[in-house]
Amino acid sequence: MKVLKFGGSSLADAERYLRVKDICLDTHATSGAAVVLSAPKGVTNALSLLCDEASSGKDYGELFAKLNMVLFGILDDLKVTLPEFEDAALAKYIQNVLNELNQHLEGFALLRCAPESVVAKILSIGEYLSVNIFSQILTTLGTKNQIIDPAELILAEGDYLDSIADVAVSKARFSEVDSSGEVVLIMPGFVAVNAEGEKVTLGRNGSDYSAAILAACIDAECCEIWTDVDGVYNADPNQVDGAVLLDKLTYQEAMELSYFGAKVLHPKTIGPIAQHHIPCLIRNTLNPAAPGTLISNEASTKWTSVKGISHLDDMTMFNVAGPGMKGMVGMASRVFEVMSNANISISLITQSSSEYSISFCIHSKDASRAQDLLEDSFALELANNLLDPIEVRHDLAIVTLVGDGMRHSQGLAAKFFSSLAQARVNNVAIAQGSSERSISTVIESSKAKKAVKVVHQNFFSNLHAIDAFLVGCGTVGKELLDQISRQQAILLERGISLKIYGIANSRKLLLKAGGIDLSEDWSAQLNDSEQSLSVEQLQSFVMRNSLVNPVVIDCTSSSIIAELYVELMNSGFHVVTPNKKANTASYAYYQQLRETAQSTNRQFLYETTVGAGLPVIDNLQKLIYAGDELQRFEGILSGSLSFVFGKLDEGLSLSQATEIAKKNGFTEPDPRDDLSGTDVARKLLIMAREADLKLELEDIQIEPVLPSHFDSSGSIDEFMSKLPELDALYADKVNAAKEEGTVLRYVGSISKGKCVVSIQAVGEDHPLYVIKEGENALAIHSNYYQPIPYVIRGYGAGAAVTAAGVFADVLRTMPWKQDV
Ligand code: ADP
Numbered sequence: 138m139k140v141l142k143f144g145g146s147s148l149a150d151a152e153r154y155l156r157v158k159d160i161c162l163d164t165h166a167t168s169g170a171a172v173v174l175s176a177p178k179g180v181t182n183a184l185s186l187l188c189d190e191a192s193s194g195k196d197y198g199e200l201f202a203k204l205n206m207v208l209f210g211i212l213d214d215l216k217v218t219l220p221e222f223e224d225a226a227l228a229k230y231i232q233n234v235l236n237e238l239n240q241h242l243e244g245f246a247l248l249r250c251a252p253e254s255v256v257a258k259i260l261s262i263g264e265y266l267s268v269n270i271f272s273q274i275l276t277t278l279g280t281k282n283q284i285i286d287p288a289e290l291i292l293a294e295g296d297y298l299d300s301i302a303d304v305a306v307s308k309a310r311f312s313e314v315d316s317s318g319e320v321v322l323i324m325p326g327f328v329a330v331n332a333e334g335e336k337v338t339l340g341r342n343g344s345d346y347s348a349a350i351l352a353a354c355i356d357a358e359c360c361e362i363w364t365d366v367d368g369v370y371n372a373d374p375n376q377v378d379g380a381v382l383l384d385k386l387t388y389q390e391a392m393e394l395s396y397f398g399a400k401v402l403h404p405k406t407i408g409p410i411a412q413h414h415i416p417c418l419i420r421n422t423l424n425p426a427a428p429g430t431l432i433s434n435e436a437s438t439k440w441t442s443v444k445g446i447s448h449l450d451d452m453t454m455f456n457v458a459g460p461g462m463k464g465m466v467g468m469a470s471r472v473f474e475v476m477s478n479a480n481i482s483i484s485l486i487t488q489s490s491s492e493y494s495i496s497f498c499i500h501s502k503d504a505s506r507a508q509d510l511l512e513d514s515f516a517l518e519l520a521n522n523l524l525d526p527i528e529v530r531h532d533l534a535i536v537t538l539v540g541d542g543m544r545h546s547q548g549l550a551a552k553f554f555s556s557l558a559q560a561r562v563n564n565v566a567i568a569q570g571s572s573e574r575s576i577s578t579v580i581e582s583s584k585a586k587k588a589v590k591v592v593h594q595n596f597f598s599n600l601h602a603i604d605a606f607l608v609g610c611g612t613v614g615k616e617l618l619d620q621i622s623r624q625q626a627i628l629l630e631r632g633i634s635l636k637i638y639g640i641a642n643s644r645k646l647l648l649k650a651g652g653i654d655l656s657e658d659w660s661a662q663l664n665d666s667e668q669s670l671s672v673e674q675l676q677s678f679v680m681r682n683s684l685v686n687p688v689v690i691d692c693t694s695s696s697i698i699a700e701l702y703v704e705l706m707n708s709g710f711h712v713v714t715p716n717k718k719a720n721t722a723s724y725a726y727y728q729q730l731r732e733t734a735q736s737t738n739r740q741f742l743y744e745t746t747v748g749a750g751l752p753v754i755d756n757l758q759k760l761i762y763a764g765d766e767l768q769r770f771e772g773i774l775s776g777s778l779s780f781v782f783g784k785l786d787e788g789l790s791l792s793q794a795t796e797i798a799k800k801n802g803f804t805e806p807d808p809r810d811d812l813s814g815t816d817v818a819r820k821l822l823i824m825a826r827e828a829d830l831k832l833e834l835e836d837i838q839i840e841p842v843l844p845s846h847f848d849s850s851g852s853i854d855e856f857m858s859k860l861p862e863l864d865a866l867y868a869d870k871v872n873a874a875k876e877e878g879t880v881l882r883y884v885g886s887i888s889k890g891k892c893v894v895s896i897q898a899v900g901e902d903h904p905l906y907v908i909k910e911g912e913n914a915l916a917i918h919s920n921y922y923q924p925i926p927y928v929i930r931g932y933g934a935g936a937a938v939t940a941a942g943v944f945a946d947v948l949r950t951m952p953w954k955q956d957v
């Protein structure tokens with residue numbers, strides 16, 4: 138005979154009860170079936186809430202009415218699909234149960250308390266309703282069935298709400314039950330009886346345990362737990378994308394995974410089935426064709442090392458410490474005795490080797506009771522300062538990595554903890570089971586989902602996430618989004634999930650939980666958005682969505698955004714930008730950015746601030762790290778001015794050349810930033826600072842394209858309409874140069890610690906003579922590169938190359954995949 142257990146998720150409505158019936162009849166026909174049922178989905182939660190609300194004097198009328206509706210709804214729907222379904226007696230039964238429930242709740246409301254012995258009876262209502270409905274379905278179809286009552290058969294001890302079964306005694310009681318397979322046995326899960334004959338429950342989610350007890354009591358050939366997923370995965374499939382289904386688990390592995398939070402199986406389930414060597418299958422009611430996960434003595438040959446990762450929420454940690462602890466014999470046992478006498482179960486323990494402190498985690502629901510008890514029993518030691526005041530930390534979670542094969546592999550702990558570091562998760566305490574079957578860490582509860590996600594990513598998948606937020610959607614920003622949109626699928630094939638979760642302009646911020654679909658009209662959505670950009674907004678979004686590798690891409694030229702970088706890195710974001718404002722602010726801020734990047738383990742990447750897409754910064758940094766020193770630098774650093782001065786050679790006027798450059802997207806949004814020489818000065822300053830020169834922007838000597846007598850105030854359009862006033866001046870300069878056989882170039886140079894930006898006339902033999910059309914050319918004269926300089930040359934302006942450079946920096950934020 139097989140035991141089949143169906144959870145609440147399999148019993149959500151009439152249609153699911155009928156699916157369960159199909160599965161049950163299939164098994165009944167081949168091997169005989171004993172069915173254990175949970176309450177219909179949500180019913181136990183509703184009953185528990187009703188008890189809480191009534192006993193705290195709240196109005197529970199609405200909830201009660203909802204429960205009523207759900208239960209009668211199932212009956213009505215069954216009647217529609219199965220017209221011959223006899224529902225009158227059942228309806229009467231349900232009504233009686235609800236009346237009785239109401240009387241209890243009124244009592245709770247009057248007394249302002251809910252005795253656990255009565256709560257146990259109330260919580261079990263759902264399971265009894267479930268078996269009565271199911272039995273009536275089978276009877277309607279002419280299948281012989283019998284409801285067996287665990288409140289007569291399964292002896293248990295412990296709390297009314299969390300009892301443990303005595304399988305040996307229960308088994309003897311089952312000898313009366315007909316387990317030949319002739320009739321379908323139907324048993325409500327979750328319920329048992331204590332030695333006093335009172336109804337008790339086996340703990341929330343305890344129907345799995347009931348199935349295991351029944352399997353042991355009737356010597357079932359197999360115990361099948363039917364739920365709403367295909368089996369046990371290596372992480373909760375409803376929380377982790379790409380969780381992998383496991384084919385087999387040993388009893389011990391299943392125990393460890395469920396103990397540390399894998400809700401698919403109640404941890405107490407393993408005891409009876411392991412002891413009686415009963416194989417257990419986890420299967421999906423919604424997909425009966427799937428083979429499921431087998432839990433037995435057999436280890437998987439497919440997954441040999443780490444099997445899974447799970448987490449337990451709502452944990453509180455106690456730390457008992459003090460000078461009197463050292464060497465005080467029996468201290469630990471006294472602490473744990475207090476907990477065990479109060480029936481409080483401890484999930485994890487660590488003790489410092491100095492024996493100066495003991496830390497342990499318990500479920501938060503027991504925390505205040507535990508604290509009172511500890512303070513009472515150690516009152517003397519506390520009063521005499523032998524113990525420090527007992528430290529209590531709330532809102533914690535335990536994240537655990539599980540697998541039998543972990544014993545034989547090195548480096549798993551290192552990989553586990555470096556994954557947590559990558560997600561910037563602090564370990565409050567760490568424990569490794571002596572069986573080496575699991576490693577656990579205690580962390581802040583708010584970080585648990587993120588931690589599970591990143592650990593899963595590093596151990597089980599080749600997929601690495603970049604969670605990006607774009608600030609500024611001008612020419613470069615828009616181009617970058619286009620490039621990302623085109624590349625997303627290709628990157629995914631290569632194991633990189635690059636998603637844009639947020640887009641902001643100077644007024645609005647658009648955030649989307651699953652990532653913004655770039656093929657849709659995001660700009661209309663941005664316009665409709667009600668929120669505006671702030672670091673707090675971004676940070677709370679990242680927390681809410683458990684994003685692992687958040688990156689802010691600043692494609693503005695705003696100083697205000699540049700001033701946020703330190704705060705952004707402190708909040709966990711990498712920063713990627715073509716914006717020069719941060720690196721050319723005060724030297725103190727420049728240094729603070731680097732220190733913050735280092736201390737927060739975040740990346741600050743700005744390759745495109747000099748030479749757009751050309752690899753300038755990276756190469757310069759590598760030279761300097763390798764011990765080289767900058768002697769002299771000379772170059773055309775502005776794509777826009779390379780273009781404008783090239784056009785002057787061809788006979789175009791300054792205003793015409795500027796107009797075309799602006800149209801082609803070669804200039805900064807405001808062309809005055811280029812023509813004033815400040816933009817080149819900023820690039821020069823960035824280069825100089827990379828080469829260890831501690832200069833400020835004011836130290837750069839600038840000869841602007843716009844002479845000082847020219848009034849360049851007003852809007853961009855006003856400025857552009859005034860620009861022709863300078864055409865004659867530049868025509869003269871160009872002609873004078875031509876007569877000398879030279880051309881004009883806008884050159885930045887660093888020499889002997891001084892930075893100069895100026896218009897230079899260069900002859901045919903000068904390397905910068907041919908640099909035009911938006912090209913950049915940089916000649917780095919260093920100790921290693923002399924007399925021939927290190928030269929970098931190529932397009933140094935334009936949205937496409939700049940965006941591609943930013944894109945490359947974004948990809949550099951991806952943590953290295955580690956292999957073990
Ligand atoms: P039932 O109502 O059938 O008892 P539960 O809700 O108690 O179902 O358990 C099934 C749920 O367990 C799944 O929907 C899934 O979200 C969760 N779960 C947590 N960890 C795991 C895991 N490692 N593998 C499969 N499911 C898991």
Ligand code: ASP
Pocket residue numbers: 144145175176181182263326327340341342343344345
């Ligand atoms: N119905 C009970 C609960 O929700 C038992 C179970 O479903 O396993 O906790």
Ligand code: MG
Pocket residue numbers: 144342345400401402
């Ligand atoms: Mg369950």
